Amino acid sequence: MKTLFSARTENHDEPDLVEHVQQPGGLVADNISAWFGDHKVLDRVSLSMAAGEVTALIGPSGCGKSTFLRILNRMHEMIPSASLFGEVRLDGDDIYAPSQRITSARRNIGMVFQKANPFPAMSIYDNTISGLKLAGIRATRAEKDLLVEDSLRKASLWDEVKDRLEQPGGGLSGGQQQRLCIARSLAVSPRVLLMDEPCSALDPTSTRRVEETIESLRGQVTVVIVTHNMQQAARVSSQCAFFLAAQNTPGVIVEYGATEAMFAHPQDDRTSDYVNGRFG
Numbered sequence: 001m002k003t004l005f006s007a008r009t010e011n012h013d014e015p016d017l018v019e020h021v022q023q024p025g026g027l028v029a030d031n032i033s034a035w036f037g038d039h040k041v042l043d044r045v046s047l048s049m050a051a052g053e054v055t056a057l058i059g060p061s062g063c064g065k066s067t068f069l070r071i072l073n074r075m076h077e078m079i080p081s082a083s084l085f086g087e088v089r090l091d092g093d094d095i096y097a098p099s100q101r102i103t104s105a106r107r108n109i110g111m112v113f114q115k116a117n118p119f120p121a122m123s124i125y126d127n128t129i130s131g132l133k134l135a136g137i138r139a140t141r142a143e144k145d146l147l148v149e150d151s152l153r154k155a156s157l158w159d160e161v162k163d164r165l166e167q168p169g170g171g172l173s174g175g176q177q178q179r180l181c182i183a184r185s186l187a188v189s190p191r192v193l194l195m196d197e198p199c200s201a202l203d204p205t206s207t208r209r210v211e212e213t214i215e216s217l218r219g220q221v222t223v224v225i226v227t228h229n230m231q232q233a234a235r236v237s238s239q240c241a242f243f244l245a246a247q248n249t250p251g252v253i254v255e256y257g258a259t260e261a262m263f264a265h266p267q268d269d270r271t272s273d274y275v276n277g278r279f280g
């Protein structure tokens with residue numbers, strides 16, 4: 001992913017024009033435990049998410065997949081009662097180290113939510129680049145034009161909206177709004193994109209478009225996606241982690257590996273039961 005724009009870095013007061021290239025990052029979660037108050041919801045979960053690959057997190061409701069995802073970009077700590085133990089490293093750098101700014105984690109590790117959340121009254125153009133200001137990135141109009149087109153193309157939305165970029169984002173269909181949110185995340189050139197059930201509110205056609213978008217991002221950004229849809233996990237991911245929380249116990253990863261192998265020859269009976277729809 002290569003984008004030309006000016007960046008205000010955390011160490012400089014003045015923006016300077018840089019050729020900004022962000023490669024996909026390898027993400028490692030090491031020994032993660034998490035709590036809401038004294039309710040422990042994850043127990044010593046470790047997972048490597050390979051750079052440029054798509055990793056799917058699957059498992060029944062309530063086993064801690066979304067909590068784990070939020071820990072990967074420091075959103076968990078926004079919940080007042082929430083706490084965690086363990087380490088998350090992006091290409092070896094601990095994102096929770098005291099020297100690391102939360103804004104830097106968010107910039108490098110973007111997130112797309114279950115429900116599309118564009119700014120409804122803001123134009124499609126401005127929605128796409130709305131993350132730049134927050135990320136401290138400045139760009140000229142010409143650079144923004146390039147970035148808007150590039151991001152909307154990556155999100156497979158450009159052809160549908162190129163003639164109405166000044167119209168409000170809220171006027172798009174649900175599926176288009178979700179792809180607009182993906183474009184908005186991509187515009188700040190993240191190294192990792194987290195997706196929390198991004199298709200659960202979409203019809204089959206929109207779901208297919210989002211899956212095509214995910215497929216096209218392979219190699220450009222590391223994707224971690226939570227999904228309840230086993231077919232979707234099989235279609236889009238190369239790696240898969242199966243989470244499970246047995247009754248009244250915190251969530252753990254039961255099995256992790258190449259998606260194809262996990263679906264064809266699961267090692268654990270519980271994985272087999274889940275991927276074959278026998279529970280959950």
Ligand SMILES: Nc1ncnc2c1ncn2[C@@H]1O[C@H](COP(=O)(O)OP(=O)(O)OP(=O)(O)O)[C@@H](O)[C@H]1O
Nearest residue numbers: 036041059060061062063064065066067068079081
């Ligand atoms: N904000 C919160 N406050 C208190 N408890 C929470 C909060 N968010 C989640 N939990 C609890 O943490 C546990 C894990 O929830 P989480 O949403 O991470 O699971 P999940 O596997 O993503 O579920 P789903 O597939 O239904 O989205 C559940 O017991 C849930 O009730």
